[in-house]
Amino acid sequence: MTFNKNLIAATALMTFAGLAQAVTETGTLAKGETMLSNGYEFSELSGSGTLSFSKLLVTALNLASVGMQAVPDAVLQISTSTNSSGAVKYVTASAAAPVTALTSSFDGVTASIIGVGTHGGSLQTTVKNNATNGAGSLSISDLRVDLATKTIYADIDGGNGVGFKDNYALWTYDTLTGPTVFDVSDVGQTPVTKSSTNTLSGLFLVNSSDIDNIFVKALNLNNTGRSGINAVNNRTATNTAGFGSITSSIAVTVVAVPEPSTYALMGVGLVGLALFGRRRAAR
Numbered sequence: 001m002t003f004n005k006n007l008i009a010a011t012a013l014m015t016f017a018g019l020a021q022a023v024t025e026t027g028t029l030a031k032g033e034t035m036l037s038n039g040y041e042f043s044e045l046s047g048s049g050t051l052s053f054s055k056l057l058v059t060a061l062n063l064a065s066v067g068m069q070a071v072p073d074a075v076l077q078i079s080t081s082t083n084s085s086g087a088v089k090y091v092t093a094s095a096a097a098p099v100t101a102l103t104s105s106f107d108g109v110t111a112s113i114i115g116v117g118t119h120g121g122s123l124q125t126t127v128k129n130n131a132t133n134g135a136g137s138l139s140i141s142d143l144r145v146d147l148a149t150k151t152i153y154a155d156i157d158g159g160n161g162v163g164f165k166d167n168y169a170l171w172t173y174d175t176l177t178g179p180t181v182f183d184v185s186d187v188g189q190t191p192v193t194k195s196s197t198n199t200l201s202g203l204f205l206v207n208s209s210d211i212d213n214i215f216v217k218a219l220n221l222n223n224t225g226r227s228g229i230n231a232v233n234n235r236t237a238t239n240t241a242g243f244g245s246i247t248s249s250i251a252v253t254v255v256a257v258p259e260p261s262t263y264a265l266m267g268v269g270l271v272g273l274a275l276f277g278r279r280r281a282a283r
Helices: 005-020 055-063 210-219 223-232 260-282
Strands: 025-030 035-037 040-053 067-071 075-082 088-106 110-118 121-126 136-146 151-158 163-177 181-183 192-205 244-256
Touching: 025 035, 025 040, 040 055, 040 110, 040 136, 055 088, 055 223, 067 075, 067 088, 088 121, 088 136, 088 244, 110 244, 136 163, 136 210, 136 244, 151 210, 181 192, 210 223
Parallel strands: none
Antiparallel strands: 025 088, 035 040, 040 088, 040 244, 067 121, 075 088, 088 110, 110 136, 110 181, 121 136, 136 151, 151 163, 163 192, 192 244
């Protein structure tokens, strides 16, 4: 049997060239799970997303004497002060929830983050006072950020007839700072941890009607309470923060793991080169 040396060489070169090419793939890595993409294994997702309440939102909570509780698995971080009459007021408030899912597109070199999901949130409750008509409750949890549309989704559970809203488009954000790309060009068969921290700022409602349909209704706010929450969503030159900001810190372990098809292609290429070498040696 004879072999066309040009054909063998071309086959081998095409094979190795094919190994260098990768198709951009989109996938979601869940916490505790593993994802394979373009010859790499992604695992050990960790991190948290922290929603920091804006000053105007804290003011609105104080106006209606809103109580706050953590929705598992989030952790509330609250600082307070006490005025001369003994009333306790919030000074700062935030809710930190663990990252549970990371959606990215991967071209074989860089993984670009396009979505982040967290688990947990905060529950706001009210009783009758000068800013409310009576008892109310509103839970906002399980935030999911879509970087492509700059939309933040959440699970909403509200009292007074609001009910449960799954994966509801609640906020948009104005700016994103920090890297959203993992570069894996330096990763081999030894696992490497890649991390990224970014902040989404300027959270405003997707639908301004949610002021009344969700916040006012669920928390049973009267006109006084409504004025406070309405000011939070009123975009002006002096109010660019809206409801606040979200800072996400994410870490992922990456390791190169050639797929079975890759080994098969390498085998074909090496066989071709070996046959070509033997034919040249026999001449």
